[in-house]
Amino acid sequence: MKNLTTEDIRTLSPYVPGKPVEELERELGITGSVKLASNENPLGPSPKAVEAMRGMLTGVNRYPDGAGHYLRAALSKKYAHPIEGIILGNGSNELLEIIVRTFLLEGEEAVMAAPSFVVYKMAAQASSRKSVVVPCVDGKHDLAAMADAINANTKLVFIANPNNPTGTMNTAAEFDAFMARVPEDVIVVMDEAYFEYATDPEYADSLKHLKAGRRLVILRTFSKAYGLAGLRIGYGLSTPELVDLMNRVRQPFNTNMLAQAAALAALGDSAHIENSVRVNEEGKKYLYAELGRLGIKYIPTHANFIYMEMDRAAGPLYDALLKKGVIVRPMGPTQLRVTIGLMDENRRFINALETII
Ligand SMILES: Cc1ncc(COP(=O)(O)O)c(C=O)c1O
Known part of the structure; x- marks a missing residue:
């Protein structure tokens, strides 16, 4: 038999995308969840x-x-x-x-x-x-x-x-x-x-x-x-x-x-970009303050997401947040990444996280 593919392709770990909201809600039978997992613009398109x-x-x-x-x-x-x-x-x-x-x-x-x-x-x-x-x-x-x-x-x-x-x-x-x-x-x-x-x-x-x-x-x-x-x-x-x-x-x-x-x-819609950056800056400020209050370590960001170093395993924390309808991204054994969202999405994330920890 010929090799079906190369050893490199056989051992490649597939890219794991952020879970779509629809999939989570179907799985858990919930509605109104927020996706802060893929660094998307929460304002939507221009x-x-x-x-x-x-x-x-x-x-x-x-x-x-x-x-x-x-x-x-x-x-x-x-x-x-x-x-x-x-x-x-x-x-x-x-x-x-x-x-x-x-x-x-x-x-x-x-x-x-x-x-x-x-x-x-x-x-x-x-x-x-x-x-x-x-x-x-x-x-x-x-x-x-x-x-x-x-x-x-x-x-x-x-x-x-x-x-x-x-x-x-x-x-x-x-x-x-x-x-x-x-x-x-x-x-x-x-x-x-x-x-x-x-x-x-x-x-x-x-x-x-x-x-x-x-x-x-x-x-x-x-x-x-x-x-x-x-x-x-x-x-x-x-x-x-x-x-x-x-x-x-x-x-x-x-x-x-x-x-x-x-x-x-x-x-051609520079106002939409300016608005998106402004919303991101506001969310960043809020999340920095709240993460600080909760004693969670994070790296200051130049993008639209925040990388957090947790004091516990990221997997169970990710699952617990999912059950509360908040989708973030586990990024390592104890690291989570959260996309900066609209203010009510950021609050949803902080409230869920605070309840869990
Ligand atoms: C650093 C970086 N490069 C590239 C991409 C790919 O983006 P896209 O293919 O949507 O343009 C991403 C998406 O998450 C990214 O974070």
Whole structure:
């Protein structure tokens, strides 16, 4: 018999997504639960995005624009970056896979941090490529240690800034020092899924390095602050050379018509982003105060979620919260991650947690 698949795929742990509200409510026979598990925008999508999709609905018998021209043109204008250096993905997640399949050749390695976004390692393993994992320090990417981990076989470095699940960020000074040590032929993937929430003035400026001609892929998404996670659309900013190669691997119609239209409209609704960031800041302030009152340790966040270090096993705590209709995310033996929600959702979480502990 032939092997059905590779050993690497056989031993791959599937990505565990946050539990959908509908599934939880069906299982427990409850209603009115809140999902604070997947770092989604609790305000929903921009009304302009919804309106734009409405206008497209009767046209879905046609294939979408495979080049995503209008959205890429708008992104090109927004970032003053050539349209040839912009690629759309079915979520930034798809771009992570395309990057691995396009650039990580046999015998080459990817450097990444832990804990960080698990898809980097999964994508490498699915292609039977080696990951070199560098531990975070206090939840934050140790960029000096990651630069140390680069060797002659290194092709890719994945950095999540802000990091998921810890919410930490790397500063411009740290990233500049890191880039000065990265060889020119190594591709740095700056995953900035939570970019819009990172308002700290020290936040690393990756675009500057791309504009200076470095081999960078900057990933951003419409799934988080833009509130379009269900549509699956994200984008990469890179050099025209790298984008041209990724386009050969990308499926011709990887982003759909509704997603392209909604993303384009959402991009023009800066008030919705400002409002989303403001609601996030308010929720953050409330949760910091309440977690402090409950004596729960957490890492200050630059994103729309908070990573908490509990004094007990996270699994039973997660289950107990579920039974109270609050979905969070267990992230390690004693770690939980909670998405910052609307104020009444944040209160639901704190009340449930306080009752349990
Ligand atoms: C750091 C990071 N990168 C990428 C993604 C993927 O986002 P999407 O595929 O929805 O754009 C996520 C989603 O949780 C994330 O946290």
